[in-house]
Amino acid sequence: MQPRLTVVVVEEDRDRATGIVDALKENGDCDVHVIGNYASLARKIAAHSPDIVLIDIDNPTRDMMEELTLASGPLDRPVAMFVSGAAGGLAQAAIEAGVSAYVVDGLAPERVKPVMNTAIARFSVLRQMRQELAETRRALEERKVIDRAKGLLMKAKGIDEDAAYALLRKTAMDRGRKVADVAEALVTAAGLLG
Amino acid sequence: MRRVTIPVAYMPLIDAAPLIIAEEMGFAKAEAIALDLIPAPSWSSLRDMLGFGRVDAAHLLSVVPVAMGLGLGSMTTSLAAVSVLSVNGNVIGVGRPLEDALRAQGFRFDFSDAKAAAHALRRSRSGKLVFGVPFPFSMHVELLRYWAERTDLGVENIEIRTVPPPLMADALEAGDIDAFCVGEPWGSVAVDRGVGALLLPGRAIWQGAPEKVLATRTDWAETEPDLVGRLIRAVWHASRWLEKPESRIAAAEVLSRKDFLDLPPELIDRALSGRLILSGHGEQRKCDGFVRFHGAAASFPWRSQAKWMAHRLAQHYDLDADIKAGASVFRADLYRQHMSQTDADLPGASEKLEGAIHHPTAVASNRGRLNLLPDRFFDGAVFDPDALE
Numbered sequence: 001m002q003p004r005l006t007v008v009v010v011e012e013d014r015d016r017a018t019g020i021v022d023a024l025k026e027n028g029d030c031d032v033h034v035i036g037n038y039a040s041l042a043r044k045i046a047a048h049s050p051d052i053v054l055i056d057i058d059n060p061t062r063d064m065m066e067e068l069t070l071a072s073g074p075l076d077r078p079v080a081m082f083v084s085g086a087a088g089g090l091a092q093a094a095i096e097a098g099v100s101a102y103v104v105d106g107l108a109p110e111r112v113k114p115v116m117n118t119a120i121a122r123f124s125v126l127r128q129m130r131q132e133l134a135e136t137r138r139a140l141e142e143r144k145v146i147d148r149a150k151g152l153l154m155k156a157k158g159i160d161e162d163a164a165y166a167l168l169r170k171t172a173m174d175r176g177r178k179v180a181d182v183a184e185a186l187v188t189a190a191g192l193l194g
Numbered sequence: 195m196r197r198v199t200i201p202v203a204y205m206p207l208i209d210a211a212p213l214i215i216a217e218e219m220g221f222a223k224a225e226a227i228a229l230d231l232i233p234a235p236s237w238s239s240l241r242d243m244l245g246f247g248r249v250d251a252a253h254l255l256s257v258v259p260v261a262m263g264l265g266l267g268s269m270t271t272s273l274a275a276v277s278v279l280s281v282n283g284n285v286i287g288v289g290r291p292l293e294d295a296l297r298a299q300g301f302r303f304d305f306s307d308a309k310a311a312a313h314a315l316r317r318s319r320s321g322k323l324v325f326g327v328p329f330p331f332s333m334h335v336e337l338l339r340y341w342a343e344r345t346d347l348g349v350e351n352i353e354i355r356t357v358p359p360p361l362m363a364d365a366l367e368a369g370d371i372d373a374f375c376v377g378e379p380w381g382s383v384a385v386d387r388g389v390g391a392l393l394l395p396g397r398a399i400w401q402g403a404p405e406k407v408l409a410t411r412t413d414w415a416e417t418e419p420d421l422v423g424r425l426i427r428a429v430w431h432a433s434r435w436l437e438k439p440e441s442r443i444a445a446a447e448v449l450s451r452k453d454f455l456d457l458p459p460e461l462i463d464r465a466l467s468g469r470l471i472l473s474g475h476g477e478q479r480k481c482d483g484f485v486r487f488h489g490a491a492a493s494f495p496w497r498s499q500a501k502w503m504a505h506r507l508a509q510h511y512d513l514d515a516d517i518k519a520g521a522s523v524f525r526a527d528l529y530r531q532h533m534s535q536t537d538a539d540l541p542g543a544s545e546k547l548e549g550a551i552h553h554p555t556a557v558a559s560n561r562g563r564l565n566l567l568p569d570r571f572f573d574g575a576v577f578d579p580d581a582l583e
Contacts, residue, residue: 039365039370042356057235057239057242058235058239059235059236060236060358060360060361061236061358061361062235062238063238063328063329063358064356064357064358065238066237066238066329066330066356067355069267070266070330070511092246095242095246095248100238100239100242
């Protein structure tokens with residue numbers, strides 16, 4: 001039997017990290033370590049001498065990984081970036097899912113594949129959740145600005161809330177813009193004049 | 195002409211200005227292109243985006259394509275540097291403990307004398323000094339190594355560690371690093387956060403260091419000559435605008451926007467004007483030519499610059515590499531081809547003796563009006579690109 005793979009996940013957010021670890025353990029025979037604090041990252045990673053390192057593609061500390069790919073001492077095992085390595089076809093999927101992976105040079109592709117497939121699936125879910133969260137936040141922000149714009153119109157023109165909203169919407173339609181943009185412009189202008 | 199959108203990746207730094215200005219001030223539009231500017235979270239990501247075709251062009255560390263040409267790093271796609279976006283613009287800074295030690299021995303932060311600064315650093319601390327840099331393949335690393343090996347500092351006495359610039363101030367504060375070499379605005383951010391002081395501008399080590407390049411995939415540069423040409427020219431016009439003193443305020447405003455650097459214009463203006471605030475003590479120093487975007491063939495991708503980088507990398511990594519292959523990523527040929535229809539004054543040669551110019555010097559050019567600016571190394575050494583062959 002082959003030795004178990006050692007996987008290091010670099011992730012600051014505990015919930016995200018837990019989700020990734022659980023998925024990896026469920027789907028494969030591997031030891032998973034999480035590094036959640038980025039100070040001296042390269043050394044911490046090297047201490048685990050992992051076979052695979054997974055890190056969010058948007059994580060700025062990815063550049064620290066590049067240093068590991070240059071290490072060549074007997075203890076610092078060289079870590080080659082997965083995308084240029086043997087498991088080629090998975091690279092694009094990994095990038096789309098938002099995960100970057102570093103794999104020890106020479107590790108057989110069939111051993112990398114199950115871990116990567118799990119990671120890709122998990123990161124896709126996380127990415128989607130994050131996008132939805134951002135979308136919700138944005139909608140909330142827009143709601144606030146529209147409410148303020150409505151308030152300004154109600155006060156300035158002595159109209160009720162429905163009429164104020166109708167006016168915003170009509171102006172937006174006439175100009176071919178979003179209601180939120182018109183509201184934003186109004187609030188900004190009111191701030192300047194106010 | 196149909197307006198074509200080109201996706202372009204950049205890092206939110208002062209020296210991304212030529213690309214941002216090209217799009218925001220209409221220079222891209224004048225070439226019938228639109229730049230879809232995509233900020234990258236790290237240099238690795240930016241390189242991957244470019245290599246995998248997510249973007250067609252990028253604001254890139256000048257050393258990266260050369261290193262890739264030598265087979266270093268974790269991606270093998272061939273990249274081309276089609277023009278230089280900026281010359282110089284880095285700062286070397288120290289954390290508070292080192293700053294205090296330097297002040298205690300009466301060191302004047304003159305922000306110019308590289309030898310004296312190295313000497314003072316050596317005296318202020320025994321043992322290794324740890325420097326943070328943004329990326330293992332960068333002018334930051336090359337300048338630090340060059341400086342250390344040719345001064346009292348000693349290359350064996352420094353350790354260079356990668357720290358993402360947004361985390362540089364934290365790393366200084368936590369004592370993970372003693373000092374740093376980073377591009378603006380991150381040096382000024384460390385000063386404003388009260389965790390460090392600026393010691394030297396990059397140009398105190400090499401006055402002619404190409405810092406960022408406009409990079410594309412080599413295959414794209416060769417199969418889309420028309421687009422590459424429009425892109426190079428749009429950026430060239432933007433940098434010409436950017437270099438005018440009267441553009442500075444507007445440039446700082448544009449860069450400061452939330453979509454780009456998201457920092458106060460005043461902080462951005464320090465690098466653009468070369469008036470840097472060195473420390474919490476408020477010392478201000480004027481550094482002429484702190485970062486240059488245009489004029490004196492600033493954007494010309496000199497093969498000899500690339501050879502210098504390739505030579506340094508090959509030495510450090512003990513590569514038996516073909517320097518020429520590494521240097522050939524600087525595409526002086528494409529730059530000439532695409533700039534020939536403009537009023538740019540192109541140098542007659544594509545290589546020069548690096549470090550040999552000590553005063554503004556007239557050189558042969560197609561319009562006969564080209565003066566090159568000093569490109570001196572602090573130790574007065576001259577790099578002869580032909581001597582390698």
